[in-house]
Amino acid sequence: MEKIKRYVIFIIGIFINSLGVSLITKANLGTSPISSIPYVLSLNFPFSLGNFTIFFSLLLILLQLLILRINFKLEYILQIPVSIVFGYFIDVCMALFKSVQPEWYVAKILCLLAGCIILGIGVYMEVLADVVMLPGEAFVRAVVFQWKTEFGITKVAFDITMTVVAGILSFCFVKRLYGVREGTIVAAVLVGFIARFIGRHLSFLNQVLFSSADVKPEKQQQNAISIVIGRQYGSGGHEIGRVLAERLSFDFYDKDIIQMTAGSTGYTPKYISQREEKMTNSLIFDMFNQMYVYSQEHTAPEDAIFEAEANVVKEVSQKSNCVIVGRCADYILREHRECLKVFLFAPIEFRVKRIMKTEGLSEKEARKKIQQNDRQRAEHYRYYAHQIWGLASNYQICIDTSAGMEHTEKMILEMLESIKRKEG
Numbered sequence: 001m002e003k004i005k006r007y008v009i010f011i012i013g014i015f016i017n018s019l020g021v022s023l024i025t026k027a028n029l030g031t032s033p034i035s036s037i038p039y040v041l042s043l044n045f046p047f048s049l050g051n052f053t054i055f056f057s058l059l060l061i062l063l064q065l066l067i068l069r070i071n072f073k074l075e076y077i078l079q080i081p082v083s084i085v086f087g088y089f090i091d092v093c094m095a096l097f098k099s100v101q102p103e104w105y106v107a108k109i110l111c112l113l114a115g116c117i118i119l120g121i122g123v124y125m126e127v128l129a130d131v132v133m134l135p136g137e138a139f140v141r142a143v144v145f146q147w148k149t150e151f152g153i154t155k156v157a158f159d160i161t162m163t164v165v166a167g168i169l170s171f172c173f174v175k176r177l178y179g180v181r182e183g184t185i186v187a188a189v190l191v192g193f194i195a196r197f198i199g200r201h202l203s204f205l206n207q208v209l210f211s212s213a214d215v216k217p218e219k220q221q222q223n224a225i226s227i228v229i230g231r232q233y234g235s236g237g238h239e240i241g242r243v244l245a246e247r248l249s250f251d252f253y254d255k256d257i258i259q260m261t262a263g264s265t266g267y268t269p270k271y272i273s274q275r276e277e278k279m280t281n282s283l284i285f286d287m288f289n290q291m292y293v294y295s296q297e298h299t300a301p302e303d304a305i306f307e308a309e310a311n312v313v314k315e316v317s318q319k320s321n322c323v324i325v326g327r328c329a330d331y332i333l334r335e336h337r338e339c340l341k342v343f344l345f346a347p348i349e350f351r352v353k354r355i356m357k358t359e360g361l362s363e364k365e366a367r368k369k370i371q372q373n374d375r376q377r378a379e380h381y382r383y384y385a386h387q388i389w390g391l392a393s394n395y396q397i398c399i400d401t402s403a404g405m406e407h408t409e410k411m412i413l414e415m416l417e418s419i420k421r422k423e424g
Contacts, residue, residue, distance in 0.1 A: 013125030018089035020119025029183030036166035050091030057083030120194025192290030234351030
């Protein structure tokens with residue numbers, strides 16, 4: 001039953017894909033990179049865009065076979081009927097949009113953007129279904145598998161190659177650039193971004209639609225107590241957490257999480273430390289990592305790091321009593337009953353003086369570093385936890401550490417005792 005549901009969603013997804021491709025094409029500002037070669041060929045030969053999409057897809061499947069050889073799985077053959085269906089869907093949709101002929105440039109832009117949104121929805125549904133890859137993305141997967149390249153870079157290189165080849169063909173046929181324009185670049189950037197954006201905000205759909213097979217009950221050691229500490233940069237969160245753990249004889253986790261994550265992701269500790277809890281702007285992040293939405297096996301490095309760190313946080317919180325600093329632990333352990341969520345803050349001047357002393361920076365350098373780290377932590381937290389960083393309602397206690405370490409520890413311990421009594 002679930003398999004049928006997935007294929008129904010997939011078929012609907014590729015039909016929506018064809019609607020998006022057709023509308024982008026009708027904008028007459030170029031088409032998406034993967035459709036650019038079939039489109040240029042359709043303008044110069046007596047075959048439709050859908051026909052050439054099928055021919056080109058079959059070529060990509062053949063190239064996968066040559067690249068993968070014995071690693072070409074039998075299930076990949078399903079790309080053939082999918083390509084045929086997709087090609088005919090495109091022709092049907094081109095016929096449906098026959099009367100769509102925008103003349104004004106603004107109208108063309110609106111048509112292009114509408115097509116990108118529709119295509120992004122279709123790509124999201126294709127990925128949600130998780131049954132078959134379209135030949136374009138499957139070809140990239142084959143290259144990554146065979147030559148161990150990085151998926152994101154390979155996908156970008158593939159899109160650029162398709163666009164350049166289409167441009168060369170247009171010059172060969174009509175002596176000018178035709179069929180490849182600014183719309184091709186816009187589609188290349190926006191479609192994956194839109195699909196990724198939808199996927200983040202509708203991530204619950206996978207559980208709702210396929211919960212029977214995908215969701216397993218989470219086991220937790222009921223007696224394990226976790227104290228999780230969110231903190232402004234320079235407020236002393238690491239030091240307070242470490243001292244608190246020693247006083248309670250709890251395990252302490254901060255930088256150790258980086259080492260543990262490195263073991264499960266294959267990334268080096270240095271690589272992880274440069275990327276964890278750091279995000280300048282979520283929209284820019286999605287823009288740069290939009291190509292990963294096309295892959296069911298590869299994840300953007302930052303997403304992979306967050307997922308791995310989340311697994312580490314869950315694992316250590318179930319193993320023994322512990323204090324965990326940062327890593328969105330309050331959000332990750334939001335369903336854990338025996339978990340004290342703490343946020344530490346302090347006035348900017350207090351933090352500036354502390355960073356000047358501990359890191360040997362000038363006042364200007366310390367202030368800049370604090371602002372930068374706070375901004376990155378807030379954006380990272382908002383992106384993955386979907387909440388406001390430092391918002392009091394996300395925690396059980398928020399403490400101004402400028403009142404002193406002993407005062408901070410005392411308040412945390414009193415709150416911990418209160419929770420124990422309540423649970424008892």
